[in-house]
Amino acid sequence: MNIPQELRYTKDHEWIRVDSEIAYVGITEFAQGELGEIVFIEVETVGETLAEADVFGTVEAVKTVSDMYMPVAGKVLALNPNLFEKPELVNQDPYGDGWIIKVEIENLADVAGLLTADEYAALIG
């Protein structure tokens, strides 16, 4: 199972890549595998400022639908424009081209409270 060391994780299987206040959020390889083929990503919170653990969108697989949650408080800047035509990118490259939203983090210190790769690996066993 691929769990990149440089990312932080939530118990709801989102990851966040923090370079500066601008960060990228997606779902983990484990999550995409559990969902199966993703056919639709819906994010209608672009432009909104959300609290930690707020729902920022939903991911639809053939069999099921699941909410996605903000890892930390912040403003949703954009939805990955490639996912409208190719939602399967989330399956194929969940940590890369399959990123879901770009966010502006309210407080960088919040990131420290998220799971490390090792902690997330332990969570999913």
Next chain:
Amino acid sequence: MKNTPFTAIHEALGAKIVPFAGYNMPVEYSGIRDEHITVRSAVGVFDVSHMGEIWVKGPDALLFLQKVTSNDVSKLEIGKAQYSCFPNGKGGIVDDLVVYHYEHQKYMLVVNASNVEKDWNWLVENNTEGAELENASDNIAQLAIQGPKALETLQKLTFTHLASVPYYGFVQGILGGVENVIISNTGYTGAGGFEIYFYKEHAEKIWHALFEAGAEFGIKPIGLGARDTLRLEMGYCLYGNDIDDTTSPIEAGLGWITKFVPGKAFIDRSVLEKQKAEGVSRKLKGFIMIDRGIPRHGYPILDADGNRIGEVTSGTQSPLLNVGIGMGYVATGYDAVGTEIFIEIRGKAIKAQISALPFIKK
């Protein structure tokens, strides 16, 4: 949780296994979409050994079946199968099933896995005719070999001429060196193909023979996920979703298996006959999404003004059409093909349209 005779094979193939109807069942192998397309374009194999098989035998078998099932068993010839349901005495449905006329005074009922015990109890309770009942569910394995290459695959394994087995007909023969295999021209996919029944000790032998015979066609194992998307593209009912103890066969569009013929005094005949004559207040219909969204079981169906007019019973993204499709009960008046309806998806009304079934043409 029970295993089927194939569970070890599924695990070895890397299937995602889920508990379903009391069994560890494969939900997907290579992915629902890939499996779905495999069945539509070539051939796939489903382990459906969880299904229940109940024998009904003896001189009173026909009379008993005419009472407990909705279809006309007196018209069912030996070697033919018939889709039917058990009315529940309250206008609802105990289960849907396929009745096989196996030989003189001997029928096999194939019922849903989740309902085997309920069906068995229902049959025993209503058996005032004294038919001989036997629950063979734990001894019989079942595979569905479905798709345009299913016949060619199976034909390599048997001398029985399969092209001459009519739709909803069956034969018993030797398949892959195993005797007494029931080979039935039936299925739940609309892709053509057969369902086979045999004693579970032959499971591995038959599985391997099938995959060897189908290798040149790209045969693949298919899970419950694609089974659901395939049946939904055809508009076939799934018990527990589209039909249950509270839905009548007339509401569910199963009037064609509800036969009000002279002399057939079946359970609920009078209430169903009245529904057929006077009409029902809701009907199970197929619909297709016009705007983007995927309908799911339980989502409300609305009219243009936002009034609730029904509920989705099944839905998915059609892998073939790449659009959301579903079925649901709608109030009479909204049931004509082409009627604009709305599906409430996460608080928003998304436009859809009542569609003819099946969603795809063969």
